[in-house]
Amino acid sequence: MLTLDRVSYHPAASATPILKQISFTLAPKKMGLIVGPSGSGKSTLLEILAGLVSPSKGTLHWRDQELQPETLQQLAGLVFQFPERHFCGHTVLEELRIGHPELGAEQVAKTLESVGLSAISQQAAPHALSGGQQRRLALAVQLIRQPYLLLLDEPTAGLDWSMKQQLIGLLAELKKDWSLLVVSHDASDLEHLADYCWTLQNGELLTKPLEMLPVA
Numbered sequence: 001m002l003t004l005d006r007v008s009y010h011p012a013a014s015a016t017p018i019l020k021q022i023s024f025t026l027a028p029k030k031m032g033l034i035v036g037p038s039g040s041g042k043s044t045l046l047e048i049l050a051g052l053v054s055p056s057k058g059t060l061h062w063r064d065q066e067l068q069p070e071t072l073q074q075l076a077g078l079v080f081q082f083p084e085r086h087f088c089g090h091t092v093l094e095e096l097r098i099g100h101p102e103l104g105a106e107q108v109a110k111t112l113e114s115v116g117l118s119a120i121s122q123q124a125a126p127h128a129l130s131g132g133q134q135r136r137l138a139l140a141v142q143l144i145r146q147p148y149l150l151l152l153d154e155p156t157a158g159l160d161w162s163m164k165q166q167l168i169g170l171l172a173e174l175k176k177d178w179s180l181l182v183v184s185h186d187a188s189d190l191e192h193l194a195d196y197c198w199t200l201q202n203g204e205l206l207t208k209p210l211e212m213l214p215v216a
């Protein structure tokens with residue numbers, strides 16, 4: 001269970017706070033969706049949750065444990081918007097083993113299977129995969145680290161309709177085992193999967209009106 005209590009972020013370079021008193025709770029095996037326009041602070045919030053940026057104020061907890069950035073780096077796995085731009089391995093296997101050379105063949109195969117990539121060659125170049133396969137590989141890179149919380153920045157951006165549907169199906173599967181927090185400027189693709197839905201506007205988190213939540 002992840003809990004944020006009045007988390008704010010106000011870097012010196014910004015005249016106004018980028019995030020203002022953000023509070024929410026995300027239970028295990030649930031998906032939270034945060035929708036907001038460009039510049040509302042979505043990526044900054046994910047960076048805080050991934051332990052890449054320290055909040056100026058407020059606290060983050062996992063159950064009863066207060067989380068510092070170093071712990072968040074272990075706990076959370078962040079999949080960037082356009083993650084394919086961040087691949088550095090020459091092969092799929094290399095990409096999965098970056099930072100984890102000890103990973104065995106069985107774990108690699110199991111993780112690729114969990115994202116629907118068991119049919120691809122582990123020797124294929126990540127850049128030679130299709131757009132949808134690259135997104136799946138980026139998810140696998142995070143899943144193999146066994147995070148408690150999976151953070152996704154605009155996971156369907158730039159995918160065509162069929163790849164989008166496949167990715168949405170995959171997120172529905174992943175939700176059975178992981179806590180997911182997704183940020184997006186467009187709720188329409190993912191709203192039906194979300195257990196919680198919030199709007200981020202000028203750094204403030206608002207609960208979406210009930211009538212806009214998916215019907216259970």
Ligand SMILES: Nc1ncnc2c1ncn2[C@@H]1O[C@H](COP(=O)(O)OP(=O)(O)OP(=O)(O)O)[C@@H](O)[C@H]1O
Nearest residue numbers: 011013014018037038039040041042043044045185
């Ligand atoms: N370190 C920083 N110093 C000053 N301003 C910053 C800093 N980091 C982010 N900002 C500003 O904070 C605002 C929120 O940025 P952020 O990237 O989090 O928004 P976003 O909702 O993810 O936008 P997009 O959907 O376009 O990616 C922007 O106006 C950005 O320029």
